[in-house]
Amino acid sequence: MPALAEIQSTTPARAPFMRTRTSSRLVCTICADSMIAAEASALSDDEISYLWTCDTCGYGFVTKHAIKKVA
Ligand SMILES: [Zn+2]
Structure with missing residues (x-):
């Protein structure tokens, strides 16, 4: 009877999404x-x-930028 070895693969730790670029x-x-x-x-x-608005998932948000008035 052949012995069955159960191979346990170590799952690589996946980093939460983060772009170094x-x-x-x-x-x-x-x-x-x-x-x-x-x-x-x-x-x-x-x-x-x-x-x-994200074209892929539809997520939307607003960014605000202050305007410096030149008098
Ligand atoms: Zn998205």
């Missing part, structure tokens, strides 16, 4: 896909808001 592009926090362009922008008195 430095990029100025925004990355979706849900699916880690990169955002290419803002879908919409809204301008208020002292800040501009950009609406970002």
Whole structure:
């Protein structure tokens, strides 16, 4: 009777999604896909808001940037 050896493969520790590549592009926090362009922008008195929507998973968020007025 042949002995059956059970091979236990050690599962490599998978790092939580993280990209070492430095990029100025925004990355979706849900699916880690990169955002290419803002879908919409809204301008208020002292800040501009950009609406970002992920094409892959549909996750959306808004970034706000202060505007420095040049008097
Ligand atoms: Zn996404």
